[in-house]
Amino acid sequence: ATVFGGGAEAARELELMEEYLLLADVGPVATAKILAAAAENRRTVGLLPAVRNELLRLLSFNVRDDKKVKIFAGVNGTGKTTTVGKLAHFFRQQGKNVFVIGADTFRAAADQQLEEWCRRTNTPVFAGKPGSDPASVVFDGLHSNLARTADYVLCDTAGRLHVNKNLMQELAKLVRVAGKACPDQIDVFLTLDAGTGQNALAQVDMFSQWVQPTGLVLTKLDGTAKGGIAVALAQKFSIPIRYVGLGEGPDDLVPFSPEAYVDALLP
Amino acid sequence: GLSQRLQEILGKLRGRGRLSQADVQAAMREIKLALLEADVNYKVVKDFVAGLQEKCLGAEILTSLTPGQQVIKIVRDELTALLGGAASALAEADRGGAVYMLVGLQGAGKTTTAVKLAKRLQAKGKKPLVVSLDTHRPAAREQLAIVAEAAGIACHRPQGEEPLALARQAVDFFAQSDYDVLFLDTAGRMHLDDALMEELEAVKALVKPTEILLVLDAMTGQDAVNVAEGFSRRGLADSIVLTKLDSDTRGGAALSVRAVTGKPIKFVGVGEKSAQLEVFHPERMASQILG
Ligand SMILES: Nc1nc2c(ncn2[C@@H]2O[C@H](COP(=O)(O)OP(=O)(O)OP(=O)(O)O)[C@@H](O)[C@H]2O)c(=O)[nH]1
Ligand SMILES: Nc1nc2c(ncn2[C@@H]2O[C@H](COP(=O)(O)OP(=O)(O)OP(=O)(O)O)[C@@H](O)[C@H]2O)c(=O)[nH]1
Ligand SMILES: [Mg+2]
Ligand SMILES: [Mg+2]
Numbered sequence: 001a002t003v004f005g006g007g008a009e010a011a012r013e014l015e016l017m018e019e020y021l022l023l024a025d026v027g028p029v030a031t032a033k034i035l036a037a038a039a040e041n042r043r044t045v046g047l048l049p050a051v052r053n054e055l056l057r058l059l060s061f062n063v064r065d066d067k068k069v070k071i072f073a074g075v076n077g078t079g080k081t082t083t084v085g086k087l088a089h090f091f092r093q094q095g096k097n098v099f100v101i102g103a104d105t106f107r108a109a110a111d112q113q114l115e116e117w118c119r120r121t122n123t124p125v126f127a128g129k130p131g132s133d134p135a136s137v138v139f140d141g142l143h144s145n146l147a148r149t150a151d152y153v154l155c156d157t158a159g160r161l162h163v164n165k166n167l168m169q170e171l172a173k174l175v176r177v178a179g180k181a182c183p184d185q186i187d188v189f190l191t192l193d194a195g196t197g198q199n200a201l202a203q204v205d206m207f208s209q210w211v212q213p214t215g216l217v218l219t220k221l222d223g224t225a226k227g228g229i230a231v232a233l234a235q236k237f238s239i240p241i242r243y244v245g246l247g248e249g250p251d252d253l254v255p256f257s258p259e260a261y262v263d264a265l266l267p
Numbered sequence: 268g269l270s271q272r273l274q275e276i277l278g279k280l281r282g283r284g285r286l287s288q289a290d291v292q293a294a295m296r297e298i299k300l301a302l303l304e305a306d307v308n309y310k311v312v313k314d315f316v317a318g319l320q321e322k323c324l325g326a327e328i329l330t331s332l333t334p335g336q337q338v339i340k341i342v343r344d345e346l347t348a349l350l351g352g353a354a355s356a357l358a359e360a361d362r363g364g365a366v367y368m369l370v371g372l373q374g375a376g377k378t379t380t381a382v383k384l385a386k387r388l389q390a391k392g393k394k395p396l397v398v399s400l401d402t403h404r405p406a407a408r409e410q411l412a413i414v415a416e417a418a419g420i421a422c423h424r425p426q427g428e429e430p431l432a433l434a435r436q437a438v439d440f441f442a443q444s445d446y447d448v449l450f451l452d453t454a455g456r457m458h459l460d461d462a463l464m465e466e467l468e469a470v471k472a473l474v475k476p477t478e479i480l481l482v483l484d485a486m487t488g489q490d491a492v493n494v495a496e497g498f499s500r501r502g503l504a505d506s507i508v509l510t511k512l513d514s515d516t517r518g519g520a521a522l523s524v525r526a527v528t529g530k531p532i533k534f535v536g537v538g539e540k541s542a543q544l545e546v547f548h549p550e551r552m553a554s555q556i557l558g
Contacts, residue, residue, distance in 0.1 A: 019309060024489065028303045029304075075511070077376065077484065108409075108413035108414045108417070109409040112410075113404070116406055117405060162514070162515075163514055195484070195487050197489065197519065199514065202516075220373060222457065223457045224459055224494070225489075228488075
């Protein structure tokens with residue numbers, strides 16, 4: 001009966017699916033749009049497959065380039081430093097030359113945290129002195145020989161709230177300086193905690209007003225949070241999700257797979 | 268925001284008598300949407316709106332208010348009542364020094380909050396000491412030492428790599444000292460991780476804390492109830508600290524956590540500096556959630 005779209009059973013099925021998506025942090029706006037889109041195909045394939053198809057459609061990003069310099073930015077505590085450490089390891093395992101720049105000159109022991117990660121993963125690192133200007137650290141780092149000869153340069157930055165104008169200006173300047181040093185070679189990746197709610201939309205919106213994010217990293221997807229905010233983000237912005245964090249160890253980072261993500265998200 | 272939406276659907280006539288059934292249903296739909304957008308947990312929203320519906324159906328609209336204003340007032344009062352009603356001071360120790368543990372997910376703000384709380388107590392004449400039990404995160408103990416020093420707070424650094432051994436040394440040192448408050452910073456962990464949750468239970472059994480504070484990021488979404496319940500049902504959350512409320516997050520996690528665990532939200536973090544900790548104000552939180 002549900003396949004033919006009518007009746008109480010179909011309504012109940014829809015209601016359960018709506019609840020499921022809402023509990024996963026897809027949010028009311030994106031959930032409504034997805035269910036509306038799925039309604040079209042529901043009669044032929046059933047509700048769950050229709051929703052699955054719509055999610056896969058939304059999350060299949062067209063990743064055009066893989067830039068040499070990757071700057072990691074995002075709100076405090078979302079996993080930037082750890083992601084830099086893991087990604088350095090990931091690329092090193094592929095036999096790539098990696099250089100890390102620590103441009104978080106604000107947070108206590110940020111340099112030590114990053115240096116420890118790079119020691120464990122055998123990655124050369126230039127951590128800026130606490131208190132120094134982050135853009136200058138990036139400038140110096142990118143003009144070094146290690147940066148020139150690297151396949152990838154990963155740059156950590158200090159956590160910042162998207163509503164803090166001074167810190168957003170600082171980030172914009174840092175990205176500009178990087179762009180001057182390495183024209184057309186810059187990726188800006190925003191880290192987002194998978195447990196974040198609808199505020200992630202404001203975060204991506206505001207970061208996009210100051211810099212041009214070219215990728216998202218969804219961290220801490222190893223918890224009970226489903227990271228459904230990624231769906232809402234895909235609905236509203238077209239920034240590809242590039243990597244997913246699945247834990248605190250060096251191997252706990254994987255390239256984003258729409259199928260894996262959707263399979264884990266849906267019942 | 269919600270106020271405006273309610274004004275639009277319920278009309279602008281003041282003192283219109285009682286809210287009609289249709290009015291209330293329309294209002295409940297808007298409120299449900301607003302609360303979901305604010306990250307209040309879906310199940311908490313359903314219960315809250317059901318209770319609210321009762322209150323609104325019986326309500327007499329005050330002559331000075333429009334129906335929309337009347338509904339907003341009821342919602343705000345209900346939210347405030349749910350969020351508040353608890354003392355926001357830290358629990359006092361029965362005798363001897365007080366020991367507080369900070370626990371929570373990775374990156375929530377525990378280390379920063381430990382020093383903030385210590386600074387707050389120092390200003391009230393206490394002699395606080397902070398100790399990190401985090402042997403997992405690279406440079407975690409250095410981080411606490413640096414933040415504590417910058418804030419003028421004493422930080423003890425026992426030797427070793429086992430959290431339980433560090434905890435034992437911390438309480439022994441504390442007992443022998445003339446510090447009167449001890450804050451124990453712990454490593455971030457998922458409530459899903461049984462081994463790490465048991466580790467925390469072992470620390471609790473050893474140090475017998477006066478209070479365990481669950482530190483939670485205010486931008487947490489639907490998962491906030493799972494986190495809070497995960498810690499609370501193991502006796503690992505006596506009260507809550509919400510961090511990063513200096514962001515524009517609506518903070519619906521506050522309502523979810525309070526509704527599901529009943530634990531009081533005592534403090535909120537409003538910045539990265541050690542002075543940026545405030546006492547939790549339920550009415551302010553209610554306004555923030557309603558947007
Ligand atoms: N479980 C889990 N923990 C993670 C993951 N990524 C990062 N973490 C943890 O989250 C905490 C914060 O990570 P950081 O890398 O310091 O975050 P950050 O964005 O650099 O933080 P700030 O520099 O303070 O803004 C650490 O305890 C990490 O180990 C992940 O994918 N899963
Ligand atoms: N803006 C803002 N940032 C905060 C607040 N509280 C903490 N932070 C920042 O959030 C990040 C994480 O804080 P930590 O204290 O390292 O968090 P943690 O819970 O100890 O992290 P782990 O030990 O890795 O689990 C840091 O960049 C802090 O400066 C707050 O109230 N507002
Ligand atoms: Mg960092
Ligand atoms: Mg910490």
